[in-house]
Amino acid sequence: MEYQLGSHPITGRGFSYSDDELNLALAGKVRDVVFDVEGQTQMINDLSVDTGFSKDQIEQKLKIDFHKPEDWRVGEGIAECYLSVHRQCHFPWPDNRDERKRGSSLPGADLVGFQIVGNDVYFAYGEVKTSSENKYPPQVVTGRSGLQAQIEDLRDNEQTKCTLVKYLAYRYKGRSWESLFKKAAKNLLQCPRNIRVFGFLIRDTQPNQKDIEARINNLAKNQYPETHIELLALYLPSQSISQLSSKVMQYQNGGVV
Structure with a gap:
């Protein structure tokens, strides 16, 4: 760990990955998340059973392949995997399943x-x-569309929170995560502020607590005890971000970086 900031319910921490740790993540869970391997496999299996076509035929007809992702999308995959393993989170419906145009980003939170x-x-x-x-912090943290503003919107905007709940509510019935949705919905209906919010910053610069320190202080000024917020700053090896897409694509194709 590089640094730790704040106190419950608003906390932050910075930590680093070595080259080996980053490559191990990209070759495993991150690759599976970025390419939604589980979802693609399930879709092909279901269509094969329901239509009688072979899996190879379905892949060919639907032109199912794995396009090279954007570096920011790999960043989202890294964040999702970290939160799943280290914060016991589960994000059951990747937004790329709802893309109508490849490479687009849907409105709302990156992870739901x-x-x-x-x-x-x-x-x-x-x-x-x-x-x-x-720069510490970088521009993606500050400004109207920066990380702090988006975290504040998730904390304060009731319409945003309702929209995100409905995003899962339309999909939960009959899914393996149905019981999780029901428990979370009960907690939310009892107290609309009873949510967990994570801000995740991925850098390939030297660790510096200025990246999130002011954000932690600002968020603490208007905190709700029921809303737990954590800002995480992950520092990758120098010049790693521009290589994220190429690396994860090579791993997906069976290569070794």
């Missing part, structure tokens, strides 16, 4: 799902920013 805390489940939302800018 749940955090499991003991026997309780809460809705969890994540905003992810990826930046190589040699």
Whole structure:
């Protein structure tokens, strides 16, 4: 860990990945998330059973392949995997399943799902920013569309929160995560502020707590005890961000970087 800031319910921490740690992540869980391997496989299997066509025929007809992703989308995959493993989060419906144009980004939070805390489940939302800018904090953190503003919107805007809940509500019935949705919905209906919000900044610069320090202080000025917010800053090796897409694509194609 590089640094730790704030106190409950507004906290922050900075940490680093070595080259080996980054490559291990990209070759495994991050690759699966970026290319939605689970979703693609399930779709092909379901269509094969329901239509009688072979899996190879379906892949060919639907032109199912794996396009080279944008570096920022790989960044989102890194954040999702970290939160899933280290914060017991589950994000069941990747937004790229709803793309109508390849490479587009849907409005709303980057990550929408749940955090499991003991026997309780809460809705969890994540905003992810990826930046190589040699500035502390980088522009993706500040400004109207910066990380802090997006976190504040998730905390304060009731319409935003309702929209994100409905995003999952239209999809949860009959899914493996149905019980998680029901528990999270019960907690939310009892107290609309009872959510978990994560801001995730990915950098390939030297660690510096200025990246999130002021954001932690600002968020703490208008905090709600029921709304837990954590800002995370992950520092990758120098000049790594521009290579994220190429690396994960090579791993997907069976290569070794």
